[in-house]
Amino acid sequence: MxxxxxxxxxxxxxxxxxxxxxxxxxxxxxxxxxxxxxxxxxxxxxxxxxAAPKVEPNTVEASAAYRRYLVAAAWAGGSAREWDHSVRPVLAELVDLAVAERHPAGGELRGMAQDLLGPELWALVDRDVPRSEDRSTPGAGRDAVLRILERVEQHER
Missing domain, CATH: 1.20.5 (Single alpha-helices involved in coiled-coils or other helix-helix interfaces)
Structure with missing residues (x-):
């Protein structure tokens, strides 16, 4: 070395x-x-x-139900499967709540909801309709959601 x-x-x-x-x-x-x-x-x-902006804990936007309704509205323009699995249950719940609020004495709420919406719109909300698994057929769409909500709002007045 x-x-x-x-x-x-x-x-x-x-x-x-x-x-x-x-x-x-x-x-x-x-x-x-x-x-x-x-x-x-x-x-x-x-x-x-x-991170997403913080939501005040006591606001409508912070509620789980509000977020569920937003998600359902987002799926309204999707397929028949998305309508049946995401939109229909939320709309059925909203219609049930509106009819129950209007008729607190009870009665046949399902029949009242059918009368309120009519056969065409009731078919889009009825929970007893079998759920579709078809992802290629378009669902009822946002226009149908708006028609259902308008009918419910007219009922409340």
């Missing part, structure tokens, strides 16, 4: 066991820790910025 190479190895081994070597290694470790903390904080900040 040459004298130069041996001198380099001795210098390096002298740095590892010395106080200066500990300072260099400690500084490197602190630098790595600082980079990890900075990356973590930056990622958390990005996640907070991208």
């Amino acid at each position: 040459s004298d130069v190479a041996a001198g380099g190895i001795q210098a390096a081994s002298g740095l590892v066991g010395s106080v200066a070597g500990l300072v260099v290694m400690g500084s490197g470790a602190l630098l790595v820790i600082a980079v990890v903390i900075a990356a973590n904080l930056w990622l958390r900040w990005q996640r907070l910025r991208a």
